[in-house]
Amino acid sequence: MGLVRRRPVPVTLYLAVLLVVTDRLGSFTSNTAQILICVALGVAGFRSSARTVAAAVAATIAATALNIADPGVAVSTSTWMYSVLLPVFPAVLGAYLRGSAGRLEERDVTPDALLAAGGVAITVLSTWTSWHSGSQPVWVVGLLAVVGGLSLGIARRLPGLVFLLQGVLLVSADIYLNVAVNTCLILTLIAVGVFAMRVASWAWTGAAYLTGCLLAAIAVVGDGTEVTPFRVGVLMTLVATPVAIGRYLGMRQAAAVAGRLRAEESARLTLAQVRADQLAERERIARDVHDIVAHHVGAMVLRASAARYTAPDGPVADALSDIRETGHQVLQDLRDLLDLLRDPERQPDLPANPADVVRESAERMAAAGLVVDLDLDPATDQAPLIARASAARIVQEGLTNVLKHAGPGTQVRVVVSPAQDGLSVEIRNGRPPTTIERLPSSGRGLAGMRERVRALGGTLTAGPDGEGGWLLAAHLPARSAA
Template identity: 85%
Template structure:
């Protein structure tokens, strides 16, 4: 038996030979061999193919018939029935366990509870008055009735096991308590219907139909019952009805599952298509931005560098140097922005120290003519990086706006300080010293800052300060807001 999992058919044949040999020498070992051969057949039905299992069953039938038959007496009908059913049953059971119903994915137990409640109600209400009529104790009969009814509650998950249990109860009731046979027939037909609904193989449905016809015939056909074609047709129709209902429900469930799967696949395909379209649009935008902005900024940097060598000293040379360095930084930032635009899942680079970015921005606009007073609290370095990086971008944009709209000579005070559980950023500029020609502006700077602050769950305000100047104030929380940006 140690080889039965890997070589079930050879083990079965070996046990069949052992059964015949021990029967011929009159050894009690034949009983052990008869038990073990049934186990081996079950494993063969579960692990081997149809042809190999059929050959093992045929060999076992011959060996079992030889063991059952008495010496000197011809085999009777009962002998052959026992010899055939004893090997066939474990082989069929093993094959069923291999190709049984799939796992029930439905989590709702309401149908199972209704089946269990209905089964108990039928068995108890229709049989309790007959429990004392049999040879078995009343509590045994009552327990079997309750168990038989409750078993319908697991019929959808273990259809074959429940069908087998109901068949055994039906045969037992026909033998020991005939008054409860009709109730057992109802339970058996219900189990057949659930079995047909859960098992997709038509071969197993046909086997269930033949078994149901046999069990029903055992229950309703007595010694004095006249067998006519009409009664046979009624019996076959009676068994076919729950099978037809079960197959209809099973195919309907399969169709609904297939439709649900198609809908999920369509939804995933639609999401993938939308994402592909978004990535394609991002790629097109990135390409256009690169072709337009990078070309002009690059030309500006080259011309500033060339002019720098033509005028090596003086304020003009310093201004050209600043223009060249600013252009290089713009191109670097533009490359990072385009990389992020092409790959939105990539995390943006935050390697630069936000405090250094703020100081660099202040120095750049100071070189361009603004009078900058920077108040950068060292305690701000203890706030989260995302808040400090956003504050740096706001300071950059705010100082650029002051330079464009107020012009050189304007006094600007920049303050970045911790406030509560976040950062407070203020950029206040005084009245422009002289009238100036305003530089071109897209108007998107302030809107971009609002969007950045809103994404973090903060607040931003901008407007005149009442003294002829302008005040930009932002508050950035230390933790991201869970609300979606409006």
């Protein structure tokens, strides 16, 4: 039996030979072999092909017949029936358990509770007055009645097992408690209907129907019952009714599941189409932005480069060089932004060292005419990269705003330092030294900084400092808010 899971058919054939040998020897080991061979047949039905299982069943039938037959006693019909049914039953049960009924995905247990309650009500109310009339103790009959009714509660999840249990109870009632046969027949018909609803295979449904007809015949046909074609037709119709209802309900459930799957697939396709439309629109916007902005910025860079050769030395040359380098950087940033616009799933590239970006921004603004006092705490390198990168962008935008609105010659103090659970950025500029002509501004710089800080869960304040200057202060937490 240690090999039964890997080699069920050879084990079954071996046990068949062992059964014949021990029977010829008159050993009680034949009883053990008869029990084990049924277990092996169940495993064979579950794991092996139908052809090999049929061969194992045939060998077992022959061995069982030899074991049952006594020397000098003729083989009767009941002997052959027992010899055939004993091997066939576990093989069929194993084949059924291989997957005839799909897994029930429904989590609502209300139908199961109703089936269990109805089953107990039927068995107890219709049989409790007759529990004492059988040959078995009252508590045994009552327990079987309650278990038989409650078993309907798991019929939707284990239809084959419950159908088998109801069939066994019906046969037992026909032998030991005949007054409960009609009640067992009702439960068996319910089990047949649930089996037909849950098992999609027509072959298994047909087998269940034939078995139901056989069980109904056991319950209805007695020793003095006259068997006529009309009564046979009524009995077959009686069993066919729950089978038809079960198949109808099963097809309705399958249609509902298919409809739900189609609706989910349609929703996914719609979402994918919307996503594709969005990406197409992003692509169009990216092309327009590139065609318009890149053209003008490129022309600006080319003109600055050409003018640089006409004024090789002096402050004008330095300004032209700065314009050219800034234009190149703008074009590179524009390309990165357009790549992100075309592919929003791509993560934006963060600067490798935001501190260098801060220093570069301070130097560039100083070259443009601002008097920049930069205080960059080395401890800020311990802060998360996303916080440091955002601080660098705020410093860039803040210094640009000072240059736009206060003009060259304005004193600016920039402080980037660790704060409680994050980074602190402070940009304070004094009064403009002279009346200046304000540069054109979109008005989105401060709003963009607020959005960036808000995305990280930080705070940003900006306004006059009370001394004629302007103060921009931001706090960036180390961890982004949810």
